[in-house]
Amino acid sequence: NAGVTQTPKFRILKIGQSMTLQCTQDMNHNYMYWYRQDPGMGLKLIYYSVGAGITDKGEVPNGYNVSRSTTEDFPLRLELAAPSQTSVYFCASRPAGSTNEKLFFGSGTQLSVL
Amino acid sequence: QQQVKQSPQSLIVQKGGISIINCAYENTAFDYFPWYQQFPGKGPALLIAIRPDVSEKKEGRFTISFNKSAKQFSLHIMDSQPGDSATYFCAASEGSRDDKIIFGKGTRLHILP
Numbered sequence: 001n002a003g004v005t006q007t008p009k010f011r012i013l014k015i016g017q018s019m020t021l022q023c024t025q026d027m028n029h030n031y032m033y034w035y036r037q038d039p040g041m042g043l044k045l046i047y048y049s050v051g052a053g054i055t056d057k058g059e060v061p062n063g064y065n066v067s068r069s070t071t072e073d074f075p076l077r078l079e080l081a082a083p084s085q086t087s088v089y090f091c092a093s094r095p096a097g098s099t100n101e102k103l104f105f106g107s108g109t110q111l112s113v114l
Numbered sequence: 115q116q117q118v119k120q121s122p123q124s125l126i127v128q129k130g131g132i133s134i135i136n137c138a139y140e141n142t143a144f145d146y147f148p149w150y151q152q153f154p155g156k157g158p159a160l161l162i163a164i165r166p167d168v169s170e171k172k173e174g175r176f177t178i179s180f181n182k183s184a185k186q187f188s189l190h191i192m193d194s195q196p197g198d199s200a201t202y203f204c205a206a207s208e209g210s211r212d213d214k215i216i217f218g219k220g221t222r223l224h225i226l227p
Contacts, residue, residue, distance in 0.1 A: 031213055042120070042217045
């Protein structure tokens with residue numbers, strides 16, 4: 001019963017490097033989300049997707065890109081890493097429909113940009 | 115613009131006491147109000163949720179009180195235990211029209227043994 005799996009768990013990047021944070025879920029959920037968590041700032045929505053081939057911007061999308069080619073996978077891409085992107089990143093998913101709004105979160109990726 | 119305002123930022127409660135965390139929102143289209151609990155090093159997990167057609171929902175020691183006219187909702191933890199020490203997030207969404215779930219800034223709760 002894997003749920004939402006995020007890799008890697010930790011990563012250190014140099015300024016200007018790029019990387020992809022991986023997220024996969026095995027619950028056949030249509031909706032997937034990427035949040036970043038900064039101390040005292042709560043969870044900020046970066047991007048979300050309501051199904052394969054469909055993505056939309058959240059509150060803080062600048063500096064990030066996403067794709068959703070399959071129901072299971074929702075990778076987050078950082079093209080030119082900046083120190084402001086140092087954060088803990090959480091991927092989440094939920095079933096479609098307004099009666100199933102419980103989010104299932106992964107265990108997070110801690111990213112440092114130096 | 116902060117759509118969901120949460121207070122306090124941190125809270126210390128004696129064991130057996132009542133912990134109260136408050137949230138306020140502006141968007142009257144929000145129709146789903148969950149609370150999430152997060153332990154260090156873990157992702158948040160749904161604790162309890164309410165819809166605006168009821169004023170209160172109780173699950174064990176956890177109760178949500180909802181005031182639609184004031185656009186406020188709160189989490190009450192009765193008989194608080196050291197194991198309740200965690201960060202709590204309120205959130206809101208308008209599930210019938212939008213799929214974004216917006217979170218408050220969180221409250222770090224510490225229960226003294």
